[in-house]
Amino acid sequence: MRTHRLVSDLHPHATKNLQSRLGITIQTLNPLLPDDYFNLLHRWLDLESIAEKARLAARRQLSHAGDAERTGETIIDLVMSDHRSGLGGRYLLAFNKRRNGTPLPWNRLKVGSPVVISNAANETDEGVSGVVSRRNNHVIEVAVEQWPEGERHRIDLSPDETTRRRQRGAIQAARHATGRVGTLRDMMLGIKPPRFDREPTLRFSDSLNPPQESAVRFAMSARDLAIIHGPPGTGKTTTLVEIIRQSVARGERVLACASSNTAVDNLLERLVRSSPHIVRVGHPARVTESLRDHTLDERVRDHPSTAMVRDLMRDAESLLRQATKPVRSKDGYRRAGEMRSEARNLQNQARSMERQAIQYVLESADVICTTTTIDDELLGSRRFDLVVIDEACQCTEASVWQAIQRGERIVFAGDHCQLPPTVISDEAAREGMKTSLMERLVNQLGPSVYRRLSVQYRMHEAIMRFSSDQFYDGSLIADVSVASHRLIDLPGIDAGEFTSPPIKFIDTAGADYDEAIEPDGLSKLNPREANLVIRIVRQLVDCGVSGDQIAVIVPYAAQVRLLRSRLNLDGIEIDTVDGFQGREKDVVIMSFVRSNPKREIGFLADTRRTNVALTRARRCLIVIGDSVTFATNPFYASMFEYFESCDAYESVWNFTDWDNAAVE
Numbered sequence: 015m016r017t018h019r020l021v022s023d024l025h026p027h028a029t030k031n032l033q034s035r036l037g038i039t040i041q042t043l044n045p046l047l048p049d050d051y052f053n054l055l056h057r058w059l060d061l062e063s064i065a066e067k068a069r070l071a072a073r074r075q076l077s078h079a080g081d082a083e084r085t086g087e088t089i090i091d092l093v094m095s096d097h098r099s100g101l102g103g104r105y106l107l108a109f110n111k112r113r114n115g116t117p118l119p120w121n122r123l124k125v126g127s128p129v130v131i132s133n134a135a136n137e138t139d140e141g142v143s144g145v146v147s148r149r150n151n152h153v154i155e156v157a158v159e160q161w162p163e164g165e166r167h168r169i170d171l172s173p174d175e176t177t178r179r180r181q182r183g184a185i186q187a188a189r190h191a192t193g194r195v196g197t198l199r200d201m202m203l204g205i206k207p208p209r210f211d212r213e214p215t216l217r218f219s220d221s222l223n224p225p226q227e228s229a230v231r232f233a234m235s236a237r238d239l240a241i242i243h244g245p246p247g248t249g250k251t252t253t254l255v256e257i258i259r260q261s262v263a264r265g266e267r268v269l270a271c272a273s274s275n276t277a278v279d280n281l282l283e284r285l286v287r288s289s290p291h292i293v294r295v296g297h298p299a300r301v302t303e304s305l306r307d308h309t310l311d312e313r314v315r316d317h318p319s320t321a322m323v324r325d326l327m328r329d330a331e332s333l334l335r336q337a338t339k340p341v342r343s344k345d346g347y348r349r350a351g352e353m354r355s356e357a358r359n360l361q362n363q364a365r366s367m368e369r370q371a372i373q374y375v376l377e378s379a380d381v382i383c384t385t386t387t388i389d390d391e392l393l394g395s396r397r398f399d400l401v402v403i404d405e406a407c408q409c410t411e412a413s414v415w416q417a418i419q420r421g422e423r424i425v426f427a428g429d430h431c432q433l434p435p436t437v438i439s440d441e442a443a444r445e446g447m448k449t450s451l452m453e454r455l456v457n458q459l460g461p462s463v464y465r466r467l468s469v470q471y472r473m474h475e476a477i478m479r480f481s482s483d484q485f486y487d488g489s490l491i492a493d494v495s496v497a498s499h500r501l502i503d504l505p506g507i508d509a510g511e512f513t514s515p516p517i518k519f520i521d522t523a524g525a526d527y528d529e530a531i532e533p534d535g536l537s538k539l540n541p542r543e544a545n546l547v548i549r550i551v552r553q554l555v556d557c558g559v560s561g562d563q564i565a566v567i568v569p570y571a572a573q574v575r576l577l578r579s580r581l582n583l584d585g586i587e588i589d590t591v592d593g594f595q596g597r598e599k600d601v602v603i604m605s606f607v608r609s610n611p612k613r614e615i616g617f618l619a620d621t622r623r624t625n626v627a628l629t630r631a632r633r634c635l636i637v638i639g640d641s642v643t644f645a646t647n648p649f650y651a652s653m654f655e656y657f658e659s660c661d662a663y664e665s666v667w668n669f670t671d672w673d674n675a676a677v678e
Contacts, residue, residue, distance in 0.1 A: 133164030247472030
């Protein structure tokens, strides 16, 4: 029996009005009705579930045509090359291509991704669920609790129904909540305004700049919720760590969350320097290896009672082995039954002691770190004085309600001018699922609820300025330590066309750098732009730049695959915009790919993607694109004008001595 109504079940005008109030351009303080709001969240989750299952089915169909790997969500023709025991009694299984030495294809299966391992020879095999625990160019390791069938395997990105089930439970509980949770819910929906006390006088442990200190004081004055807006390179994580440290110093317990395991580990890495009583909750395989000593599994393993638990489990296994030996007498059957009973008693005793150890570790922690997909069974009814949600703009609205319900106060942190939440269902995206709760609150409540960080420590001033003007009201300031740094300032790097200037735009207009579509129509590529990228990389290397200082960012997976197949340079990173979110390199080459007479730019019309790409570079940013294709968009027209104003605009015709048709 359904416990909720979909919005499609409601009156169509009510649905339309609700969706418009959730839209990205929201400018009103009119409150959202809880029932309508949570009905819509349920609908979006249903649409996402349907879309994910359809994608998995489509990937399996592609395997018949030999194109299964093209989406980046499947790897086929794998064999198990190694296995070992992992944390928590799991198996860690390593797979590589059946043809030894063949690298893995470009894929989206990152550490922490939920996957399914299935028997390649059996199309009906539903497979074994697991989590990617390690990966490199040739090997992908998966943590599983069951052994997969077969000798040849495929690994597919898996629909994460466990996460969705928890989200459904959380939003249903929030719908009917009273007390503190009900109050926070009403504030999130605009029914009640957030409240603030006078900003406290604080002593800061780290060297924070004035905007960071102001943001910390603001967050500490919030009685209900506060938002920290952190543009690229402005030290958002440093600010959050200080907020958590200040809260712990006044005796509070903190739940620190983020949408992804990578973001949680980034926060954890900084927190462990200032808080000794911190625990990372979650599947150990999803945690960066260098941080696994701080996981709940490892902390429990260090607990004094764990040795006794191991002894009890060992004794239970010994009794079970004895009980399985053949017997021929009634007395033998009786003794076997007694041994099984005793083994169960020992196992129950061990599990009880293990649960006590888990609760002791959790109770001893000042800070608990986890993704926003919280294990409610593990944390029980625990509530926290402060809940911090980092990278909140990459969280869908449904995904944050588990965390919200555990806090007395909430702090969101992120940048709504960068990538929004990942949404698979086009219908859900159109209805507003790609608008995060943080973005909606910023648009709805304005500066009264957030503080923006403004001093950035990553980019040369010329790299920063365009994004600052377009997305951050011109408020960003380049710290003196980075404002004028260039590639040529680094030791061992010679002066050159691409190492001396901090920015350059190469315009391919009119040079027949036409985009192409892959045969399956799933992605786009631009071979001549790829050739140009390769030439630029070679010139950089000739000037002394190493591969690990270079990133190539392109919007389409097909272009990623093309460049990775043809650019063999140790350390270089070639990825999509989504894959490089949160990263940075000394030099970034951005290839727009799109070049067509219809002037279609696809999802690059969401200029937040371009903002991410443009702000990954520290010392040198090189952009390649067709100005004619993009100039009808006001944002890109302004970008071209900016490059011209900096004397950083150049036509590809100036590189006619480069044989773009014959790059190997």
